[in-house]
Amino acid sequence: MTVDKEMLAQFLLRMGDNTLVLGHRVSEWCGHAPILEEDIALANTALDLIGQTQLWLGHAADVMGEGKSADDLAFLRDVWDFRNVLLLELPNGDFGQTLMRQFLFDAFQSILLPRLMKSTDAEVAAIAAKASKEAAYHVERSADTVVGLGDGTEESHARMQAALEYLWPYVGEMFASDEVDAAMAAAGIAPDPATLRDEYDALVGKVLAEATLSIPSDGFAHKGGRSGKMHTEHLGHMLTQMQWLQRAYPGNTW
Amino acid sequence: MERTVANTSPASVAQIWDWLDKVPDPEIPVISLVDLGVIRDVAxxxxxxxxxxxxxxxxxxxxxxxxxxxxxxxxDHGVSKLELRRKLAPAWTTDWLSDKGRAAMQEFGIAPPQPTGGPKKCPNCGSQHVEKLSQFGSTPCKAQWRCTACLEPFDYFKCI
Known part of the structure; x- marks a missing residue:
């Protein structure tokens, strides 16, 4: 079955913008983490995410067929063209909040990517096979850290509970499917994310229970990032940092 | 007119593999790119x-x-028409590390990957009493461990 190229490009931008925006956010910790081992771990995680971004945005650029590169898409698009979920563009907060967000996203990726390995799009399947190994490693660490800090001291527990309450309203967007997802599902390229929710709730529920943290009961979800309808004010600020060199010196290379 | 044989007959595929097995990994120079398992095909x-x-x-x-x-x-070996292709699938796995590479890595002080997910023994003193310091290390492919017998920290090559 042939798929609408614009729809496929949208799907690939969502995949690549998620890893790009989170990769950049995590890289902001480089040199600032509480201990050396965590600094290295965060930098390594960011590196994996940026590497995955090169593959997703590279494929997106090929599908778009306008002669652009992954770098063009990363550094020369404006806020309104980004398709990442809002969760990932939020500022890092403290170390606990950063790792809570990492866990909430890693858990999603660890469920989505193995399914993408069976995609009818061979390149999507190949990228997913590569990325899912890294996501499995990431979720192991972020889940361990969430449990360690949640079921830790009174102070760390309180911070992790606050982080969960702040971030939870952004989780629902990952599962808010639309016509792009319907087209991907019909073409066998990607599953409808709404169908992954039960498995996600089971995984996240198990880890957060072990971390002695309570999931907020309110099901409200902030949306708009993956559909491109709206972003938070934070993304624009982040892009001024991430894109400044290509904006100030267009076409500059190493 | 004399002909230079070296320039006219292309090197055999086996010869190319042999040359590539002399190219060190840039981060773990005691193993070759062939040992690392990143060369998927030569043709x-x-x-x-x-x-x-x-x-x-x-x-x-x-x-x-x-x-x-x-x-x-x-x-340097005289290959003039060369194309490098990125091959994404199947995804790289540490199962592709050669036995020669694993042995050289151990000798160098990096514990080779194990299916159990942790090093078999300390690469310095050989003790089996080891503990994990961090899941990540100095390069994406390594994690940090420590020997509780000789107290030396060491790199462990992650198993993926």
Missing amino acids: YDGDTLVVSVTPTYSGCPATGIINMDIETALR
Whole structure:
């Protein structure tokens, strides 16, 4: 079955913008983490995410067929063209909040990517096979850290509970499917994310229970990032940092 | 008129593999790129030599250096028509590390990957009493461990 190229490009931008925006956010910790081992771990995680971004945005650029590169898409698009979920563009907060967000996203990726390995799009399947190994490693660490800090001291527990309450309203967007997802599902390229929710709730529920943290009961979800309808004010600020060199010196290379 | 044989007959595929097995990994120079398992295929497409290379981790900064080192080595051996292809699937796995590479790594002080997910023994003193310090290390492919017998920290090559 042939798929609408614009729809496929949208799907690939969502995949690549998620890893790009989170990769950049995590890289902001480089040199600032509480201990050396965590600094290295965060930098390594960011590196994996940026590497995955090169593959997703590279494929997106090929599908778009306008002669652009992954770098063009990363550094020369404006806020309104980004398709990442809002969760990932939020500022890092403290170390606990950063790792809570990492866990909430890693858990999603660890469920989505193995399914993408069976995609009818061979390149999507190949990228997913590569990325899912890294996501499995990431979720192991972020889940361990969430449990360690949640079921830790009174102070760390309180911070992790606050982080969960702040971030939870952004989780629902990952599962808010639309016509792009319907087209991907019909073409066998990607599953409808709404169908992954039960498995996600089971995984996240198990880890957060072990971390002695309570999931907020309110099901409200902030949306708009993956559909491109709206972003938070934070993304624009982040892009001024991430894109400044290509904006100030267009076409500059190493 | 004399003919220079070296310039007219292309090197055999076996010869190319042999040359590539002399190209060190840029981050763990005691093992070769062939030992690392990133060279997936060597073949001629007409008179062009095509070398297929797979990345270890998708964001590994050594990937660019590896391609450059392959090109430099083969050009030094007189290969003029060369194409490097990125081969993403099947995804790289530490199962592809050669036995020679594993032994060299251990000798160098890096514990080779184990299916159990942790090092079998300390690469310095051989003790089996080891503990994990961090799941991540100095390069994307390594984690940090410590020996509780000799107290030396060491790198462990992650099993993926």
